[in-house]
Amino acid sequence: MVDRKSLPPVEVARHCHSMRxxxxxxxxxxxxxxxxxxxxxxxxLGSLYFHVLQYDPEQPHHPERxxxxxxxxxxxxALYTVMASxxxxxxxxxxxxxxxxxxxxxxxxxxxxxxxxxxxxxxxxGLPVGVGAAIGAKxxxxxxxxxxxxxxxxxxxxxxxxxxxxxxxxxxxxxTLIIDRNRMQQGDHTQDVTSMEPLAxxxxxxxxxxxxxxxxxxxxxxxxxxxxxxxxxxRCLVAHTIKGNGISFIRDRVEWHHKVPTPEQIEQxxxxxxxxP
Amino acid sequence: MSTATENQVMLHDCxxxxxxxxxxxxxxxxxxxxxxNDSVGSSKLGSFRKQWPERLVNVGIAEQSxxxxxxxxxxxxxxxxxxxxxxFLTGRALExxxxxxxxxxxxxKLCGISSGVAYGQLGPTxxxxxxxxxxxxxxxxxIFVPVDDVETAQVIRYVADSDRPAFVRLSRMxxxxxxxxxxxxxxxxxxxxxxxxxxxxxxxxxxxxxxxEAAEQLAQSGIEARVISCTSIAPLDRNxxxxxxxxxxxxxxxxxxxxxxxxxxxxxxxxxxxxxxxxKLLGFESFAPTGAAGWLLDDAGMSVEGIVTSAHxxxx
Numbered sequence: 001m002v003d004r005k006s007l008p009p010v011e012v013a014r015h016c017h018s019m020r021x022x023x024x025x026x027x028x029x030x031x032x033x034x035x036x037x038x039x040x041x042x043x044x045l046g047s048l049y050f051h052v053l054q055y056d057p058e059q060p061h062h063p064e065r066x067x068x069x070x071x072x073x074x075x076x077x078a079l080y081t082v083m084a085s086x087x088x089x090x091x092x093x094x095x096x097x098x099x100x101x102x103x104x105x106x107x108x109x110x111x112x113x114x115x116x117x118x119x120x121x122x123x124x125x126g127l128p129v130g131v132g133a134a135i136g137a138k139x140x141x142x143x144x145x146x147x148x149x150x151x152x153x154x155x156x157x158x159x160x161x162x163x164x165x166x167x168x169x170x171x172x173x174x175x176t177l178i179i180d181r182n183r184m185q186q187g188d189h190t191q192d193v194t195s196m197e198p199l200a201x202x203x204x205x206x207x208x209x210x211x212x213x214x215x216x217x218x219x220x221x222x223x224x225x226x227x228x229x230x231x232x233x234x235r236c237l238v239a240h241t242i243k244g245n246g247i248s249f250i251r252d253r254v255e256w257h258h259k260v261p262t263p264e265q266i267e268q269x270x271x272x273x274x275x276x277p
Numbered sequence: 278m279s280t281a282t283e284n285q286v287m288l289h290d291c292x293x294x295x296x297x298x299x300x301x302x303x304x305x306x307x308x309x310x311x312x313x314n315d316s317v318g319s320s321k322l323g324s325f326r327k328q329w330p331e332r333l334v335n336v337g338i339a340e341q342s343x344x345x346x347x348x349x350x351x352x353x354x355x356x357x358x359x360x361x362x363x364x365f366l367t368g369r370a371l372e373x374x375x376x377x378x379x380x381x382x383x384x385x386k387l388c389g390i391s392s393g394v395a396y397g398q399l400g401p402t403x404x405x406x407x408x409x410x411x412x413x414x415x416x417x418x419x420i421f422v423p424v425d426d427v428e429t430a431q432v433i434r435y436v437a438d439s440d441r442p443a444f445v446r447l448s449r450m451x452x453x454x455x456x457x458x459x460x461x462x463x464x465x466x467x468x469x470x471x472x473x474x475x476x477x478x479x480x481x482x483x484x485x486x487x488x489x490e491a492a493e494q495l496a497q498s499g500i501e502a503r504v505i506s507c508t509s510i511a512p513l514d515r516n517x518x519x520x521x522x523x524x525x526x527x528x529x530x531x532x533x534x535x536x537x538x539x540x541x542x543x544x545x546x547x548x549x550x551x552x553x554x555x556x557k558l559l560g561f562e563s564f565a566p567t568g569a570a571g572w573l574l575d576d577a578g579m580s581v582e583g584i585v586t587s588a589h590x591x592x593x
Contacts, residue, residue, distance in 0.1 A: 110381050117352055119381040122372050128342040129377055132349020135334055162342035
């Protein structure tokens with residue numbers, strides 16, 4: 001059994017702060033990346049990898065590991081950053097992101113990078129795979145858990161709702177879905193494309209145990225992720241986040257979905273992070 | 278078919294061999310599970326469900342989730358056989374097949390049931406004459422079209438034992454048993470069912486028995502046709518196919534599929550580059566009309582007489 005130490009929220013926060021710097025540096029070096037979504041999901045990933053998930057970077061295929069699926073695969077830099085910080089590969093390797101033949105693709109590939117559970121990129125793929133893994137755990141009487149992170153815009157893909165129905169019907173109380181609710185998608189606010197609301201009520205109506213949480217509050221996230229389960233119900237956390245969180249000029253702006261900062265903006269962003277605790 | 282074969286030879290629905298083999302394997306290996314999209318009956322999984330209700334995951338009419346759930350079950354350490362009508366499995370969930378199965382190398386066995394024009398009368402929405410074209414371009418996915426009940430059982434045993442993802446294309450049209458009981462299926466092997474050096478007839482699945490009958494008729498006019506079952510679409514049996522091209526100089530492919538992108542195209546891609554020869558591809562050239570499966574094959578030029586006529590034309 002994998003037995004990984006859970007860090008207290010204050011230490012998780014410290015890791016997330018470092019991850020933000022790495023995200024900025026990685027995207028700056030590569031000249032490509034989905035900076036807005038990377039920064040909205042950072043605290044969710046940090047809370048998972050440094051407190052909640054059971055895994056062993058030395059044995060990424062350990063059969064008893066918890067399964068984490070990053071459905072919003074375009075935020076690969078955030079995933080690579082948390083994986084490197086957790087010890088799956090050296091932090092220095094982040095500089096190879098999207099370089100020719102790098103295993104750090106623009107979207108994560110499980111065959112290339114051990115620790116990634118399934119290749120993602122096209123949206124709406126992660127939750128069905130998570131549902132399958134959770135059913136598999138139940139069939140084999142395994143105690144490991146399945147966690148899936150989706151973007152909120154991604155929920156416009158119908159495959160999520162196919163899987164949401166199955167998850168409730170199969171009583172998957174070993175499955176947690178975390179929605180990175182940053183209220184924006186590539187081109188606009190979700191509200192101005194196809195409204196998500198009432199998002200929590202929709203999952204509740206589908207038979208999920210649903211909670212709303214501040215997606216940048218590590219203690220709140222950890223609390224919600226580790227609270228005792230309601231038997232027979234999959235859990236959905238609507239994590240309210242801010243796209244581009246942590247950098248003043250990127251924060252909460254639609255145009256920063258995948259815009260790349262200039263060298264000057266990189267410096268400014270890093271300076272902002274240096275000046276915040 | 279417009280011959281006496283149906284009256285003389287026992288015909289098998291390959292789904293029966295599929296289901297029986299799967300149950301045998303499931304009895305011995307608890308990791309084997311099935312996934313269905315409300316297709317329990319048409320996939321012949323009723324008996325499986327009766328024996329292991331918890332090991333049949335029915336996700337309902339939801340093909341994208343069907344394939345994704347299969348990938349997740351494989352991730353958990355199980356060996357899922359994902360069963361659905363081939364038209365919906367491959368068409369509706371193609372991106373899941375690409376990303377979740379082939380690219381991710383998930384150990385999932387995709388079973389396309391009632392492929393080709395098995396649902397003849399239901400019309401082109403339910404025909405699956407594009408599935409080989411769609412799946413064949415995906416790297417990392419083995420593709421097999423078994424020719425009869427014996428080979429179906431062998432293919433199912435092979436894919437269960439392999440740790441690679443596969444697409445198995447199964448028809449529901451009755452076919453005679455063509456392979457001997459001691460036949461051993463291997464991926465990348467195209468069995469030669471009849472020797473001959475004048476022309477090669479290459480079929481897959483339900484068209485092979487027609488090719489064999491056509492070869493007998495051609496023999497009456499002094500033409501000795503080689504007959505090959507191109508069971509393994511990916512990987513192809515390069516040696517057998519290239520030898521046929523070099524030794525007979527004429528290849529006639531026939532398939533229950535569009536002439537664009539299917540088995541014939543796969544053979545043509547290989548032969549055109551390495552052993553160019555005369556070729557003709559028989560198959561569907563447009564959305565098929567409505568009609569029974571056998572009639573549709575006849576109508577597309579794949580009656581025994583139609584195959585003979587095409588062979589003569591190719592040899593001219």
